[in-house]
Amino acid sequence: MTYAIEVSNLRKKFNQFQLNDISFSLPTGTIMGFVGENGAGKTTTIKCILSLLKKDAGTIKIFGSNIKDDNLTIKEQIGVVFDDIHFPETLTAQQINKFLQETYVNWDTSYYFDLLKQLKVTINKPIKELSRGMKMKLSIIIALAHHPKLLILDEPTSGLDPIVRDEILDLFLEFMQDEKHSILFSSHITSDLEKIADYITFIHEGEILFSENKDVLLYELGIWKGSKEQSLELPTNAKIRSRESAYGVEILVKRNEVSSAFQLDQPTIEEIMLFFVKGVRV
Template sequence: MNNMIEVENLCKNYPSFQLRNVSFSVPGGSIVGFVGENGAGKTTTIKLILNEIKRDGGTVKIFGLDNIRDECKIKEQIGVVFDESYFHGEFKAGDIALILKRVFRNWDDALFGEYLLQFKLPRNKLIKEYSKGMKMKLSIASALAHHPRLLILDEATGGLDPIVRSEILDIFLGFIQDENHSVLFSSHITGDLERIADYVTFIHEGKIVFNRSKDDLIDQFGILKCGQQDFQKVDKSDLLRWHKTGFGYEALVSDRNLIRRKYPGAVIDTATIDDIMLLYVKGEK
């Protein structure tokens, strides 16, 4: 399977933050969820992938092409949605179509119109009069209307109610039904990623913690819960992270079935992506 995005040892240095040797890939025909706490480096990584800021090291390839040398050719084939709409408030949806049809050779007016109808977006209403959710839906419609091969989404479902979010997620799932389309989806709504992602890439303090199959995470990771006495008997090499609670300890393990066999009678729950992130960020090791 060909990779749509290949990031290798990507670095960016700021006075108070460093992105350090970030490496991951987005396979064709997949949705990769990109997660991490605020300030972990998600948006910085996305801006580097899009060549919006200058990197200090590493390489980025999209469709096998260098993201700097072949920037125009690449951007013709990608759709991007950020967490805020950057369309001028005095424009209308019809104006956006007029502008973008001059930017993208594959712009499809009919498809854009279909999305406006599906999302219930008035073509002749000023964008400044749209709600936040309507602005986000307009950004998604605009990103999809030129038939991109790759979608890059930074909090693209933020501000949307659960019904509309579900509708959008179905569109993303339909988008990747062949190996010629992929999605890189940064989101704080990890429930959305648990529903549609094939892989999860977790970044923490500017470094990649893991890039794993979502099914492996959900099927294998677990939370060991025990009192202080039992916790002292646990081999700490079996634990990825742990923290003390009001009732004892909670610890993250990478193979809950193995831990069940090793510690019969122990309470081991399944771990959500939120659980995994929280223990990595707040837990001890």
């Protein structure tokens, strides 16, 4: 198996926050949802991957190479989307095309304009006059039009309405038609990730709590609900995390460790996140 991104034992310390031994790998041809609450360390990790921040320790490889060894070649093959478009606001989509034509070897002008047309992004208006949805669509088109192999997305759908988010997710799925393409997708809109992600990596207070196949998470885990007394009947080795609720207790369990006599609900990624953040180890 090849990996688009390999992060191991990444550390980065700030005054009041630190990334602590972050490790995960994004297999080529897959989408990884990178989730966590605000301030958990998602953006810091992404910035370290992109060398926007200098790591204190650990290794980061993109396409098997350390990003510093072959910086420009690797950057030619990456498309990056942040939570806002970071071009001066007086520029238009037309001018951005001229700039990027001179920037990327593989810049595809006709594909760029096709995507602008497909997503109905105005070409001649300055960025400052575009709506947030338009800006984000433009940002994603910019990331796609040089035919990258890897997309690194930091909250690209936050603050967007469901229609625009759906259009954007469709673009990502279209991008993934090529099996050599991969996406690292940071978001706290877990429903987006449930639609498209193959893997979920969950970061909390600067530490990775799990990095797992999405189907394993959704289909091999279950939520049991009942009273505290009833919960004692559950096998101890099946219990992962528990939370108290108004109606008793909810326990995240491993399905294969629990008898079919127990009724289990299928968890969402959001619920799993909540169990890991708010719940207690059982």
